[in-house]
Amino acid sequence: MDLLQDLAWRGLIYQQTDEEALRNVMSSEKISLYCGADPTADSLHIGHLVPFLTLRRFQQHGHRPIVLVGGATGLIGDPSGKSEERNLQTLEAVQKNVEGIQKQLAAIFNFEGENGAVMVNNYDWAGSMDIVTFLRDIGKHIGVNYMLAKDTIASRLDTGISFTEFTYTILQAMDFNHLYESHNCKLQIGGSDQWGNITTGLELIRKMQPEGSKAFGLTIPLVTKSDGTKFGKTEGGAVWLDPEKTSPYEFYQFWINTADADVIKYLKYFTFLSHEEIEQLEKAVQEEPHLRKAQKALAEEMTRLIHGEASLQQAIKITQALFSGDVRNLSAEEIKQGFKDVPTYEAAGEENLVDLLVAAKISPSKRQAREDITNGAVSLNGERITDSNYVLTDTDQIEGQFTIIRRGKKKYTLIKF
Known part of the structure; x- marks a missing residue:
């Protein structure tokens, strides 16, 4: 089973431009290919992962991945999947986001060896381009009618789209063309919402590169959940x-x-x-x-x-x-992770357990608190307490910071000191 067959088995191919030609190229040479993400935040979320993990699958088969973080396109905003204009970010915010995302992507890929990954930022070639050069050298090759036929643009015509976002697809096409020239990049992969941007890149390569130049596009389906709710x-x-x-x-x-x-x-x-x-x-x-x-x-x-x-x-x-329920051996850092979303109460220091249960709203009254304790329904750090006169001391604190009280089987409360 070759790589494209493996991707098909995994359900990772949504659309591709020329499967037979791509398979022939990949069987005769190791290609360079790229996938990109715009730095809309200082971290990726799991919804971004599938295209990049697919890129890594190509690397495992000997091909060279180019990992692009869009410092330039992130300043513009991709209209794909949006019903209204994005709020523009400052250059400083985008650069901070670029650094965060590059660090995360660097952990996924191998950057050593013959097919070591290459990390790029499209601000390096787009950021310094002047408007006249962009219009003459790039914009001249992409017709307005061609762009209006793109779903991402056509879907926004009724609600409105700025010239800024209208030109986004050309900027991404410019990336593909630049990487084709500088890295012999022959394939772009991305999520299914990127099909229009990818094919615009192929159109620009067809117009700007020598006759017979061949590049390809492949998209990956949107990750869905069987119950219809949003993944991630x-x-x-x-x-x-x-x-x-x-x-x-x-x-x-x-x-x-x-x-x-x-x-x-x-x-x-x-x-x-x-x-x-x-x-x-x-x-x-x-x-x-x-x-x-x-x-x-x-x-x-x-x-x-x-x-x-x-x-x-x-x-x-x-x-x-x-x-x-045995939480005594957890560190303070592990408690912060595991009990992030449980009710929390700040205590001053040594406290009678009955008073603490009422103050922290674990038990509704002192009478109920005493009953809970004597009935064995209350535990401190996983140890059951049955003495209604029990007083919490420093020995009940994990690393001097926390005590975990559990009432019943599942009701946890985090006591902070």
């Missing part, structure tokens, strides 16, 4: 690659909570597990779904890829501690 969103918002925005534990939990109906598709999309390994996990979903082997494999592969082995082991440790 939680109650807390997007699932970011930045561990400060989405902790490794939260990242791990997102994947491990994948529905049975979606998990095999996501294993194919996101992981580098072999066909045989994925087929075995698919069998496990059908025959022993309660073990959640596929979800565990997905969560482990993705957390290891994005955050590393140490963060994966930390996420597993937090998960096991929360499941068992």
